[in-house]
Amino acid sequence: MGYVTRIVIIGGGPGGYEAALVAAQLGAEVTIVDRDGLGGAAVLTDCVPSKTLIATAEVMTTFDSSYEELGIVVADGANLANERFIGVDLGKVNRRVKRLAVAQSHDITQSVTRAGVTVVRGSGRLEGGQALDGSRAVIVETADGEQQELRADVVLLATGTHPRELPDAEPDGERILTWTQVYNLEELPEELIVVGSGVTGAEFAGAYQALGSKVTLVSSRDRVLPGEDPDAATVLEDVFRRRGMNVMGRSRAEAARRVGDKVEVTLADGRVITGSHCLMAVGSIPNSEGLGLAVAGVRTSDSGHIKVDRVSRTSAPGVYAAGDVTGVLPLASVAAMQGRIAMYHALGDAVAPLNLKTVSSNVFTDPEIATVGYSAADVECGKMDAVCVKLPLRSNARAKMQGIRDGFVKLYCRPGTGIVVGGVVVAPKASELIHPISLAVDLNLTVEQIANAFTVYPSVSGSIAEAARQLHVRKRAAEES
Numbered sequence: 058m059g060y061v062t063r064i065v066i067i068g069g070g071p072g073g074y075e076a077a078l079v080a081a082q083l084g085a086e087v088t089i090v091d092r093d094g095l096g097g098a099a100v101l102t103d104c105v106p107s108k109t110l111i112a113t114a115e116v117m118t119t120f121d122s123s124y125e126e127l128g129i130v131v132a133d134g135a136n137l138a139n140e141r142f143i144g145v146d147l148g149k150v151n152r153r154v155k156r157l158a159v160a161q162s163h164d165i166t167q168s169v170t171r172a173g174v175t176v177v178r179g180s181g182r183l184e185g186g187q188a189l190d191g192s193r194a195v196i197v198e199t200a201d202g203e204q205q206e207l208r209a210d211v212v213l214l215a216t217g218t219h220p221r222e223l224p225d226a227e228p229d230g231e232r233i234l235t236w237t238q239v240y241n242l243e244e245l246p247e248e249l250i251v252v253g254s255g256v257t258g259a260e261f262a263g264a265y266q267a268l269g270s271k272v273t274l275v276s277s278r279d280r281v282l283p284g285e286d287p288d289a290a291t292v293l294e295d296v297f298r299r300r301g302m303n304v305m306g307r308s309r310a311e312a313a314r315r316v317g318d319k320v321e322v323t324l325a326d327g328r329v330i331t332g333s334h335c336l337m338a339v340g341s342i343p344n345s346e347g348l349g350l351a352v353a354g355v356r357t358s359d360s361g362h363i364k365v366d367r368v369s370r371t372s373a374p375g376v377y378a379a380g381d382v383t384g385v386l387p388l389a390s391v392a393a394m395q396g397r398i399a400m401y402h403a404l405g406d407a408v409a410p411l412n413l414k415t416v417s418s419n420v421f422t423d424p425e426i427a428t429v430g431y432s433a434a435d436v437e438c439g440k441m442d443a444v445c446v447k448l449p450l451r452s453n454a455r456a457k458m459q460g461i462r463d464g465f466v467k468l469y470c471r472p473g474t475g476i477v478v479g480g481v482v483v484a485p486k487a488s489e490l491i492h493p494i495s496l497a498v499d500l501n502l503t504v505e506q507i508a509n510a511f512t513v514y515p516s517v518s519g520s521i522a523e524a525a526r527q528l529h530v531r532k533r534a535a536e537e538s
Contacts, residue, residue, distance in 0.1 A: 061086045062404060065195045065207050066396075067181040067348070068215035070097020071389040072380030074169055076213050076396030081172040083404045088207060089174055090181035090197050096162040097380075098217050099389040102237040105161055107260060109154045110240075111421050113145060114267035115485075118423045126460045145268045148243035155240055177205075183212065183349035183376070193353070193375060211403045214348060214355075214363060214371070214378040215396060218341035218387070225312035226252070226322075226337055232315045233335045236261065246270045246334035250322050252310040253338035254281040256420050259293065261336055262302065263422040272302045273330060275322065277309040282420065286433055286481045288447065288467065289426045293483075296424065296463050305330075313337070343382045360384065367410035369399035377403060385411070388418055414478075417495040419488040424464045427491035430479030430498040431469055443469040443478055446528040448520050450484055455515035461485060466520045468494070468504065468528050475503040475532050482521075490518055504528045 062085045066073045069091030080087045094101055120143060170176060179199035184206070187193055195207045220235035222228060230238045236257055247270065251262040254276030266272040274281065274297065281297070281304065282290040297304055309325040313335045320335040343361045350357060354373040356364045362384030369377045377399035380392030394411060401408035417429040431441040450456040450464040461484065469479035480494035497507055507525035512518055 062210045063192070063208060064088070064211045064213065064400070064403070065090065065181070065209035066213040066215060067195065068097065068213075068217060068344075068380070068382075069093075069095040069165075069176070070215055070217050070380055070392060071099050072215035072217075072392035072396035073097065073213065074165055074396075075393040076215065076379060076400045077169055077174045078172055079397045079400040080404065081169075081174050083400065083406060085211075085400075085404060087174045088177060088209075089169065090177050090179055090195070090207075092178070092180050092200075094159075094162045095165040095169060095176065096158075097215075098219075098237075099392070100161045100165065101158050102240075104389055105158050106154045106240055107236070107257075107264075108421055109157050110150060111260060111264045113150050114264040115423060117143065117145065117269075118267040119485075145245060147245040147268065150268075151240045151242060177207075180347075181207075182347055183353040183355070185349075185352055186354060187374060191375065196349075210375065212376045213369075213396065213399055214345075214376065214382060215380045215392065216344040216348065216382045218343050218381040220337070221340040221342050222337065223310070223312070223339060225314075226310070226335070228337060229315060232318075232320050232333070233313050233337065235337055239336060242334075246332070248332035248334070249273070250275060250313075250320065250330060250332040250335045251338060252313070252322065252335065253340070254278060254304075255284065255338065255340070256282065258336075258338035260421050261338060263293075263297065266297070266300055266302050267423065271332075273332060274302060274304045275308050275310050275324070275330070276304065276306050279306055281306075282426070285420060285426055286428060286467070288433070288465065289428075289481055289483045292424070292463055292465070293420075293422055293426065310339075341381065341387070343384065345382055358384065365395070367398075367412075368402040368408060369395045369411075370402070375403075386413060386416060386418075388416065390418075391416055415495070415499045417491050419491065421488070424461075424483050424485055425487035427482045427487035428480070429491055429495045430477070432479060432481075435479070436469065441469070441478060442472060444472050444528060444532050445469050446524050446531055448524040448527065450517065450520060453515075453517055453520045455517050455519070456484075458515065459485075461517075466490075466524045468507075468521070468524045470504045470528055470532060472532055475505055475529065476501050477504060477507065477525075480521075484517060486517075490521070493518065493521055504532065 064085045066089045184194040184196045249270045250273045252275045262274045312323040356372040363378040379395035420426040435441045447467040464484040467481040477497040482490045504525040512522045
């Protein structure tokens with residue numbers, strides 16, 4: 058009988074459980090040490106819960122914004138154009154959110170255990186360096202208070218992050234909230250202040266606005282979503298304002314305090330804004346404390362993120378890391394890929410290093426913003442020489458039928474070869490529409506190949522092919538000039 062590699066994974070999020078499945082399939086002896094439930098924050102407090110909440114908000118937005126244009130009559134034809142005629146039971150929504158999150162975690166646990174993986178409930182840390190045989194000790198503090206030692210030939214750290222808190226805005230779980238605490242609300246916030254205009258802040262601000270809250274979005278930057286495509290961010294901010302959101306740009310929040318049944322948020326310029334609730338969405342902190350990193354020789358950045366290379370190796374032999382704790386790209390899909398790559402590499406299987414330029418991502422606002430490949434910033438700074446076409450959706454027949462007014466398709470290609478190197482889609486369900494562009498970027502397809510592929514008529518995806526046709530013409534013009 059041959060030697061079996063012992064693998065210990067600390068953290069059961071996408072980076073951890075996907076790695077466990079790969080390692081088990083490759084014949085390793087795998088143990089996951091997990092504290093909160095398999096699926097991690099992505100399933101229990103982040104992606105799955107937030108997108109479930111947003112699914113309800115999408116229905117509200119669609120009905121509110123287009124029922125009249127589409128000819129839908131409500132209340133026997135009464136004129137309700139200026140009245141909100143549907144509402145939401147937030148308590149019921151949140152109970153569904155938590156139920157689905159627990160069910161997804163249970164499904165993941167079943168899948169992992171069926172694959173032969175051992176799951177230990179508790180917290181793990183590295184203990185010292187390598188032994189003479191190359192193995193390492195992982196100390197586990199179990200959920201029932203006991204301590205046990207696991208020997209591992211390979212360790213994967215996939216411990217994730219937790220919400221960043223401001224010193225003068227400590228969450229109380231009732232009025233001042235982090236994004237992990239909002240699912241305990243039984244009633245819809247009357248006036249919600251969202252501090253932070255990144256992806257998390259924008260998604261929750263848009264969702265609660267759609268559900269019926271009066272929302273103020275406090276942004277320390279010039280615009281919402283400062284890390285996204287500027288044209289896409291402009292469209293979203295215009296939509297937010299048109300729907301009644303108070304978007305406060307260049308406004309840095311310094312403190313939040315509860316005053317009775319209200320919350321007062323103090324800005325850096327001395328202004329004070331008041332609401333019934335405040336959601337703090339000011340970034341996240343890596344869960345790298347208490348892992349024994351220093352003594353094990355695992356280097357971290359100034360921010361506390363674990364440094365890894367493109368095959369997920371840390372600076373310590375036999376220790377890998379995956380997911381948000383690495384700070385590479387805070388996406389569940391990237392965490393899962395990092396975890397799989399780590400196991401392929403550790404177990405000697407064929408592996409391709411992580412390529413972030415093929416990663417597609419999505420902001421689940423309304424409209425959604427999906428991106429892949431090189432961006433406008435990359436082109437502007439000279440990192441990539443590319444030709445661009447932006448095609449507004451208002452010219453798309455299917456978009457007109459569905460009452461879609463906002464959004465566009467943007468494609469980037471190399472001026473000589475026509476190879477597609479990036480794209481942006483701003484539209485309802487952009488997360489579904491980005492896939493053909495992702496394939497094009499990943500497979501080095503040209504705009505001619507996209508333009509010549511059949512699309513359904515009428516369809517919103519037809520705008521992708523049309524953008525490719527226009528980009529082909531622009532590319533030729535650029536070559537001739």
